Amino acid sequence: MIPEENKEIEANYKRYILERPHIVILGAGATMAAIPNGDKNGKRCSVMKGFIENMGLSDLLKRVTVNTDSDNLEEILSELESRPECQRLVTELENRIISNFSEFEIPDELTVYDYLLLSLRSKDYIFSFNWDDLILQAYQRAWEITHDLPQLVFLHGNIGVGRCPSCNAVESLRNENCRKCGHELVRPKILFPIKEKNYKDDPYIKNCWDGFLDLLSRATILTIFGYSAPQSDVMAIEAMQKAFSSTFRRLDQIEVIDL
Numbered sequence: 001m002i003p004e005e006n007k008e009i010e011a012n013y014k015r016y017i018l019e020r021p022h023i024v025i026l027g028a029g030a031t032m033a034a035i036p037n038g039d040k041n042g043k044r045c046s047v048m049k050g051f052i053e054n055m056g057l058s059d060l061l062k063r064v065t066v067n068t069d070s071d072n073l074e075e076i077l078s079e080l081e082s083r084p085e086c087q088r089l090v091t092e093l094e095n096r097i098i099s100n101f102s103e104f105e106i107p108d109e110l111t112v113y114d115y116l117l118l119s120l121r122s123k124d125y126i127f128s129f130n131w132d133d134l135i136l137q138a139y140q141r142a143w144e145i146t147h148d149l150p151q152l153v154f155l156h157g158n159i160g161v162g163r164c165p166s167c168n169a170v171e172s173l174r175n176e177n178c179r180k181c182g183h184e185l186v187r188p189k190i191l192f193p194i195k196e197k198n199y200k201d202d203p204y205i206k207n208c209w210d211g212f213l214d215l216l217s218r219a220t221i222l223t224i225f226g227y228s229a230p231q232s233d234v235m236a237i238e239a240m241q242k243a244f245s246s247t248f249r250r251l252d253q254i255e256v257i258d259l
């Protein structure tokens with residue numbers, strides 16, 4: 001027979017394990033895996049390498065001389081954003097990226113994003129570095145089955161996220177007006193992973209990062225799915241180093257899903 005006090009210890013321990021969040025980090029590779037044959041209309045997504053050609057951004061980039069020899073869009077944007085004379089071009093690129101990603105529609109068949117959402121609970125978190133809103137589209141249809149879904153947080157902003165400037169509510173930009181107070185929703189800045197830490201400029205993004213760092217320290221399982229932590233993203237790399245350090249978590253589980 002188990003003594004009473006041991007039972008209580010065991011119950012506390014179980015609660016401690018069961019109630020801590022499972023955190024999933026998504027990168028471009030996860031969206032690729034969600035629509036391996038293209039979206040509902042056959043439109044394909046590419047990872048950051050080769051993104052410029054596939055997104056039709058080459059003509060815009062021909063207007064400037066870029067010093068980095070990388071063809072990774074994030075590296076190029078990181079450079080352009082640091083050059084004051086390139087700000088108009090950065091805005092144009094941002095608009096082009098937004099309109100391009102807005103075309104993606106989730107296929108009618110279930111995707112890996114649907115399964116991921118349904119496998120997690122409301123105590124869990126998905127932190128996405130992606131600008132596309134496929135996971136939000138999957139979320140909206142999962143909501144019709146269950147409300148026990150993970151929290152979605154977009155560390156680089158997302159084309160589908162709206163924030164209410166009046167009451168700070170965060171909801172789908174497709175709603176157009178805030179469901180709580182009726183104010184028109186605004187899209188938080190689409191963020192480029194640049195060397196300078198500009199995460200504090202946008203209140204939504206700042207909140208996201210503060211929450212991310214705090215939750216990483218409490219997660220029981222950390223899953224990294226299709227995310228490569230580009231070198232230009234200093235803040236993300238710092239967070240990953242913290243997450244992987246052996247003093248930080250000795251007993252917990254980290255899993256990496258890549259090709």
Ligand SMILES: [Zn+2]
Binds near residue numbers: 164165168169179182
């Ligand atoms: Zn509001």
